[in-house]
Amino acid sequence: MTAADTPARQLAQANQAVHDPGARAWIVTGLLVVFMMINFADKAVFGLAADEIRADLGLSATDFGLANSAFFLLFSVAAVAVGMLADRVPLKWLLLTMALLWSVAQVPAALGGGLAVLIGTRIVLGAAEGPAFPVAQQAALSWFPDHKRNLPGALVTLGVTLGVITAAPGLTWVITNHGWRSALWVVASVGLVWAVAWFVFGADGRYRDAGSATPAEGSAATYADSPATSADSPGWPAYRRIFTSRTWTGATIAYFTSYWAVALMLVWLPSYLKNGLDHSSATAGTLVAVPWAVGAVTLLGQAALTGWLMRRGVASRWARGRVGAGLLFLGALCFLVMPLVDGTGPKTALLVAGLGISGSFATVAITTVAELAPPARRGGALGTMNAVVTTAGLIAPTVVGRMVDSQGDGGYQNAVVASAVLLLLGAVAACTLIDPARDKARTGA
Template sequence: MTALLVVFMMINFADKSVLGLAADQIRKDLGLSSSAFGLANSAFFLLFSICGAAVGLLADRIRPKWLLLAMAVLWSVAQTPLAVGGGLAVLVTSRVVLGAAEGPAFPVAQQATLSWFPNHRRNLPGALIVLGITLGVLVAAPVLTWVINHHGWRSAVAVVALAGVVWSLLWIPLGSEGPYAATSNTGSPATGSGDRTGTGKGASRAGTGTGPAQRKTPYRRILGTRTWIGATTAYFGTYWVIAFALVWLPSYLHDGMGYSRAASAQLLMLVWGLSGVVVLGQAGLTGWLLRRGVASRWARGRVGGIFLLVGAAACLALPSAPAGAATVVLLVAGFGLTGAMGSVAVTTVMEVVPADRRGGALGFMNAVVTTAGLIAPTLIGHLVDIRGAAGYQHAVLITGALLLISGTAAVTLINPERDARVLSA
């Protein structure tokens, strides 16, 4: 199941990356300014956040298997008109529908994956789902670039649409949820240890059982915890970097930094490759710390926050750095070190929130976080239009400031142990 859902996320981000990889061709073919192209990419997130929250609530009531299947089918349907033809209107409409279908993908995929693992074993599978983001771009970049160069950008859109169909055909017979789909905050099955009826004292104290007498925790209490606020703020910074990298990083490397197409592709692969290494490294380090009894606020919040703060420092230093090796190091660090927070944010919220509220809590978090994807492409496009290549430098400084805020929030606010006690009181 984890492998299938990693592929699910790979397709999800191949869908997102195709326009960035074909940015110059699309802008030339459709006669778009940088602002118009950025707006078309931001249109992807118009319904992304709303649907992420709405389907997150449904995930507490409807089996994630069917939600995931519906999403994958809609991805392919949404992209078909653009693959066939059409101008700016078709491009925008296709991206709006695609965004609505992909908005809930990450939280529901995490929920489905982590249903197979208790809390102390969730770091690696959670990180692997985040790794699907990196793998999707790493695989998509060379494959889709070749398709774009030899067959045109519409053929690349058709390829990612077909990938969604193939995944759906595999998921129908194979997809399912695990034994921890409804668990207590300790990661044990909701029925309790040694209590198959789910009415034991352990389940009652956790406040997350499935019996009719259980009082459900209001979402307003969950969303008001410092941990949820800190994890969401931190993840917002990560998603801003993802949106920047998917839409504008190829153009920034070529037009803003003067690298050739070949060198830009190599640097792009290096950025996403480091991101994948960091995601897995964070999972291993966090798991090692948790097994040795280190509090989750350190093992998750501080580890994830430190990566964000280092990325912030790199982005803030990048515009004034001399061209050469220093620029490459700062670029790769600034854009490659922040991806781990996606896994940290999800596993942290899963640790705090009662089982029957996890889908909604993750959905609301995703809705807030992905507004970064709505803002970043348009803002960066506008900066490029009014300032030329210097607009990219301003965008990098803005990114560094946001990462500084995000990292500080992770380090100072995340405390799952404390907030789990607050919610169970």
């Protein structure tokens, strides 16, 4: 090989790496999908066992809502702290630590105790799970260039859906036949198994943040997003400039309204199906997975449409912002029509469709902010967005619990209508504010 051949060969290898992420990228992505499945199975177990827990511990709807809101008390703080830490330390070890903490946090409530134990363990679990989604997304996206990130981002988000779809029938059976505390032992055990698998196969990708001058663990090339630079280099914009951009603000507002719908699904959907729409416990245990299945189809459809648009040169403000706004608008429309129709069947269909569609904004938000923020600021940008967004989980369960206590079963439907109003606000924010190309130029990202 001549000296002249070397740069050409290196360029060809670099181009091939950009266009072919490789099998390792998809193995890691698959593990991260399972990671999110476990994450949301941990969250969903309390909603699935809501009536059993309330009966066993003598809790009102407000008490139960408070216990679930406690989950989000440190959720947001941890998301910010670990998100910024993720810009500086290997993502592999952060994810492994989180998975181990999830399993440990299940043990006290599984062993016994009342409301105080529930609240305490949910606070610890929330702190451990708060950074999960942004860090998992960052880990997955670190294996792919920007134009190939829609599918892996959607798949990791799809793990949320698959977690509930697979957990709902299985955990419902465990709860019915062996008690709700046994279900906690099940999710704790699954978390430990995943931690072992991740320890063996997990790694950071070649598009890991540019805060290091060397490739990330397990990667075959140096970072391709931008030149290797210190994370504190003056070449990177301050977090403040990212957080005050219209794109970050619009994506965060829209995602907040979407997460409100997710919180309703996790905590109150099983009870609404049984008490508000008169479904049996067995039917409710099956139906609770339907909106997540709708969300899975919506996620994949959104990823395909967005990717198709971007490959044809359509700007992100349309391919991501307008498409995301459309999802929130359709979800709100389903909710607003519910009070106008009669019959359990039509109401149930509109409920599950609205929840599934409106809860599918996450991938739009994540890929939008990942496009906006430079690599060395991506973890902090994603973590802080997740922190703000998940305050919806802190507020929604208690608000809905109070509505149910004060208004009876009618409080469920009123909560859905209130959610529709929020979703419409989110749609407006996504449509009018999201424009990564404009804001990258303004922030110097």
